[in-house]
Amino acid sequence: MEKVRAIAAKVSNWGRWGAEDERGTVNYITPEVVRRAAACVRRGEVFSLGLTFGAEGPQIGQGGRVNPLHLMSAVNGALPGYPGEFRYADDVIVMGLQCATQWDSLAHVHYGGRLYNGFPADTTTAAGASRNGIDKLGAGVVSRGVLLDLPRAQGVERLEPGTAIAPADLEAAEKKQGVRVEQGDVLLVRTGHLSAFKANGDRVAYMRMMPGLGLACAEWLHARQVAAIASDTNAVEVIPFEDPALPLPFHMVAIRDMGLLLGEMFDLDALAVDCAGDGVWQFLFSAPPLKVTGGIGSPLNPLAIK
Amino acid sequence: MEKVRAIAAKVSNWGRWGAEDERGTVNYITPEVVRRAAACVRRGEVFSLGLTFGAEGPQIGQGGRVNPLHLMSAVNGALPGYPGEFRYADDVIVMGLQCATQWDSLAHVHYGGRLYNGFPADTTTAAGASRNGIDKLGAGVVSRGVLLDLPRAQGVERLEPGTAIAPADLEAAEKKQGVRVEQGDVLLVRTGHLSAFKANGDRVAYMRMMPGLGLACAEWLHARQVAAIASDTNAVEVIPFEDPALPLPFHMVAIRDMGLLLGEMFDLDALAVDCAGDGVWQFLFSAPPLKVTGGIGSPLNPLAIK
Amino acid sequence: MEKVRAIAAKVSNWGRWGAEDERGTVNYITPEVVRRAAACVRRGEVFSLGLTFGAEGPQIGQGGRVNPLHLMSAVNGALPGYPGEFRYADDVIVMGLQCATQWDSLAHVHYGGRLYNGFPADTTTAAGASRNGIDKLGAGVVSRGVLLDLPRAQGVERLEPGTAIAPADLEAAEKKQGVRVEQGDVLLVRTGHLSAFKANGDRVAYMRMMPGLGLACAEWLHARQVAAIASDTNAVEVIPFEDPALPLPFHMVAIRDMGLLLGEMFDLDALAVDCAGDGVWQFLFSAPPLKVTGGIGSPLNPLAIK
């Protein structure tokens, strides 16, 4: 934990946006950043970066997370009292808020009894998160998105599971692609891990071991002042953990100290193909969370608009 | 039903975008329309048009629709095998896909045994909608949004529950506001009905009787070629029904014949105040549905970006 | 709370059945008691004392408790790969474990940071109750049941909501009916409150105010060594509370100090009619809880067999 605390001391944003702030790095998205993002729309093409929500999802029951149960409450139903031809269907979903493509709220992980910005950890109860919940990000995450396609930049099919991504890898991809991550950007990091899952359907392989950010990236992201980072894996960070005794170190520092929004299981494949085609790796990005009251995460259908 | 069939004959879009089309009027949103929409971003201000999802929602149990159950699967949880300080929270939601701010998919209502574009109604089963499901709209609904604030245009606090909105009302608001609804636009119609609910908390009043579009508006929307229409009520259309024997006639024609996307329970209040302030009633609108496989509707957090 | 603590001191069963006991007064049900119970079966008539589980239930959303959502996961479904005539239906339920007829586990309420038998209250987490959960009562509650029908004994239609039942009322009913509550018995107390709900459907009236045991009954039940007590109301005890500042005092003493099993929303009407008819107020009673791992309560369909 000393490693975590040492890095945390360098990248902490506690107090940066006021003692009551519950939005963290999303605060980097100023109106100017939004205007710059909208100016990225050149062709009018829209890409969905979300997985589907259904029994086909990647969950394997870890920590009680199951794939969505989608259930019909009405099929070919008539309205009581109306004998005519009108018919309707209606449905219900049961799902973990982090079962597929999603944002982690800033209440998702903590250590030392404190959440991001110093709120006590016991502000989260069986009634949900009264501090740092996903509903605090209701005005969403609209910004410039930048995609870094690491396997493409490195000339490989995919990053191997267990590969720790270093700041140098991010910068090499920037250079190769001719783009630079700046303040307020949403950084999308493609590893190819989801592409493998889509091809082979192996949930256990997808969920248990994955390439992802090493802890050293926290400082780089802090320096670049990104608003959010998302990847095509379940954890954004590398698993197995860099230090086997220290679980999810990047989560700890990013969420709890930086107040950095993490997006998981983003499907970046089609977008990557398009960007490789036209050489444009930036776009208008929009991924508003559902405003679940006290929610720890939110399912998403993020969009990239070029 | 003859009334419905007569109007349906005039506004039907079956076949218009091909025999396999499952997206309906969303097809009006061409890349050019998206570019025009992005150009509406002038200030970089983002407005969330979504309700929160929680026990505080408007549902009263009608047709089995209940407010979301938000339940914690982990609070201050440790990872098994890691005795250190890392802690996490995780959660699950149970909700009707149309319990609060939402899109109706084109599989939501039908008559005569046929869904939009002629697909048999029995393509929807207990396994969900294999045709016209909400997942077919995954690339979302990104377009120009236009807000028509009817009570403001008419100089009243709110439209009375039961008020049928006529095309002339829409045109009067356009004129007053200096805006014109065009092809591919998402039209947002504010009635003030939700503002009343937010003030008085009376769920039954909110859900049982409401102002909304009269059936005559279907032809107007068809002529204007809107991509979607949303309102601040539970039904978009007027309740009680114009003809007491004919339930939800606008739903029938709009969804089943036109393939028109309906958005319900949109919170337009803050946006309306802003638009009245700067006189600009258009904006970039984005409301991607969750891609629930075979889903009949999708909860939303729609954004307007000015 | 002094009142509660004073009575608690007299009726506490902590340690009575060992330091690890999680079953409380159910321990009174010895094999001999079970044999005596079985001997009560004379006619071979079975009575169901359970409410139905569905949208028609009594819940009004208090504390997040909603009526069951019963959803079909298959209707007229074929088995994949079998083109023949075989068809099946399958279903899912979402329900509060205490939404209708149910047992409270001994983990349901506490004070002073301790559960029944002194277990720390924090043994209950988001993962459920590791101590005193309903699964600890898996071998069920099979014993002699004794019904005391208070309104019938008092010659009234029903006890008025808010009526506190005193030990003298129980003894008067025993005398009138010619029966005596003894060690290991399950005592069923009919108030007529549920009969009123079944007649008028007024959920709010049923759930908000009710007749029930006064706190003084705790000592009487302790002296009689009953294994469990159940009633036709949502709380067993009287609401409004006898002391307006002290919520659910009987729950506190009964569950936390005595380890007494409470059964709620039992439908005793048909059984009461039968007992009044033949003058026999005892029977074999069986109400096994579902063994929900770590469950706080369990839905039931209790049976009385005469």
Add this chain to the structure above:
Amino acid sequence: MEKVRAIAAKVSNWGRWGAEDERGTVNYITPEVVRRAAACVRRGEVFSLGLTFGAEGPQIGQGGRVNPLHLMSAVNGALPGYPGEFRYADDVIVMGLQCATQWDSLAHVHYGGRLYNGFPADTTTAAGASRNGIDKLGAGVVSRGVLLDLPRAQGVERLEPGTAIAPADLEAAEKKQGVRVEQGDVLLVRTGHLSAFKANGDRVAYMRMMPGLGLACAEWLHARQVAAIASDTNAVEVIPFEDPALPLPFHMVAIRDMGLLLGEMFDLDALAVDCAGDGVWQFLFSAPPLKVTGGIGSPLNPLAIK
């Protein structure tokens, strides 16, 4: 299907208990049978035959069936408005009604468009089963239980997965154990398949292939007039199917033609040890289903009382 229809013709109980009957073979349980059952209680010992309901269950997601999600809606919660020491816990479950130990209702399977007793199959909709639902068996299943322990009778550890049990096997066990299955009995057939799962935790092995009744047993059960049959497997009948092209033939005949109640995933191990010990293979059996309105099945905690 001719095989099924041929046997069905011999064992059909349609009309036997009237045109409106929805209880099937449970009708064999007359008051006299119940009295005889109660007389089986000699020692006052109670055995729970139910699995626990939780994440540890046997489901592997087949046909959308998942293990129960048990979620806390309150942990250490205070009552709003009461600042004192009172605290409570409350919980919610999401589960398939057939996820663990359970009864199949007579609406569970059908062929030829007809349910048991000739009711049209379309009486089951997204709203549940209006005919033959599990709620129709509310007065429960209280009868004499008889356990036949096939591996013990055959001197083996367990029946191999895929073993089809023949009537001769049942009769051999009867003879060996000195017991005879009679009218109205609930027959419990132990195969040892669940014991293997409890030992090795291999869900896929437990759910995919199992020993069980062959189709020929239907006639035997019909002749013996049993009220219900239950086993320690997920299907009661043998899988793989005797005829690979004909899925679940015993289900079809038993449920749809005989109206025979099937109980699945009963844990018979402890009971079997006890019966082998005292040589008494009969007992009072009670397994009341939850009265889920329109339910297709019901989770259970069945009891055997010796």
